[in-house]
Amino acid sequence: MTAFVIGLVQAKGGVGRSTVSTTLAAELARAHRVVLVDCDMPQGTALAWANLRRRLGRTERLTVETASGQRELTEKIHQHLHVADYIILDGPPRVGDLTKAILVLSDLALIPMGASAAELWATANLLLLIEEAREYRDVVGRIVWTRFRSQTRIAQELSEIAVSAIEFPALATTLGHRVAYAEALGQGRTAAELADEQARNEVAALVAEIEQLRR
Numbered sequence: 044m045t046a047f048v049i050g051l052v053q054a055k056g057g058v059g060r061s062t063v064s065t066t067l068a069a070e071l072a073r074a075h076r077v078v079l080v081d082c083d084m085p086q087g088t089a090l091a092w093a094n095l096r097r098r099l100g101r102t103e104r105l106t107v108e109t110a111s112g113q114r115e116l117t118e119k120i121h122q123h124l125h126v127a128d129y130i131i132l133d134g135p136p137r138v139g140d141l142t143k144a145i146l147v148l149s150d151l152a153l154i155p156m157g158a159s160a161a162e163l164w165a166t167a168n169l170l171l172l173i174e175e176a177r178e179y180r181d182v183v184g185r186i187v188w189t190r191f192r193s194q195t196r197i198a199q200e201l202s203e204i205a206v207s208a209i210e211f212p213a214l215a216t217t218l219g220h221r222v223a224y225a226e227a228l229g230q231g232r233t234a235a236e237l238a239d240e241q242a243r244n245e246v247a248a249l250v251a252e253i254e255q256l257r258r
């Protein structure tokens with residue numbers, strides 16, 4: 044059995060890559076062997092989160108690695124490919140060599156997107172890169188709506204534009220704009236571990252959807 048590799052990519056910063064990576068890593072680690080690779084060094088958000096989490100005394104099957112370049116990333120993935128069930132790559136906020144490598148090495152590329160035009164435009168650059176990566180690997184792309192406010196007009200409009208402009212679909216699960224996500228990241232936890240029932244429900248739905256995509 045080889046690990047299912049999930050790359051969190053987006054050209055724009057602050058869209059929620061690290062939030063989705065850390066949430067998926069910890070929640071999948073309840074039932075699976077998970078490796079989380081922080082590919083956004085020296086910022087190291089996922090690494091800092093993991094260090095905080097270790098201090099909480101969590102004992103799940105979660106290993107954390109870092110990768111600063113293409114070669115290091117390839118090595119780390121090969122090291123865990125036949126041992127882990129899921130390998131999650133937290134990407135940098137750039138369309139560069141490392142993001143290209145993440146796409147070529149991933150089974151599933153998750154593209155977090157919030158309801159702003161800037162994020163939609165940033166996604167256009169990524170689409171070209173995903174096309175290129177497909178020459179090497181059959182990578183599946185999925186948008187993940189984050190900070191989603193379904194009631195707002197901009198969210199409605201943007202999701203319509205995204206559906207027509209972007210060839211691959213969004214996950215059915217959307218992550219709302221919730222304080223729990225920001226708090227959890229700063230505490231080494233996941234939003235599902237905080238007292239926010241809506242966050243818990245959407246995180247459970249996200250994990251179930253990812254497990255389903257693996258099959």
Ligand SMILES: Nc1ncnc2c1ncn2[C@@H]1O[C@H](COP(=O)(O)OP(=O)(O)OP(=O)(O)O)[C@@H](O)[C@H]1O
Pocket residue numbers: 055056057058059060061062063083086088135136189190191218219220221222224225226228
């Ligand atoms: N669904 C959400 N609701 C509320 N706040 C969120 C949500 N998702 C992310 N945030 C907050 O937005 C900020 C950026 O999120 P995050 O660090 O996950 O993004 P990133 O794409 O990894 O950013 P960077 O470019 O810094 O790596 C963080 O403070 C995070 O807590």
Ligand SMILES: [Mg+2]
Pocket residue numbers: 060061062083088133134
């Ligand atoms: Mg990040």
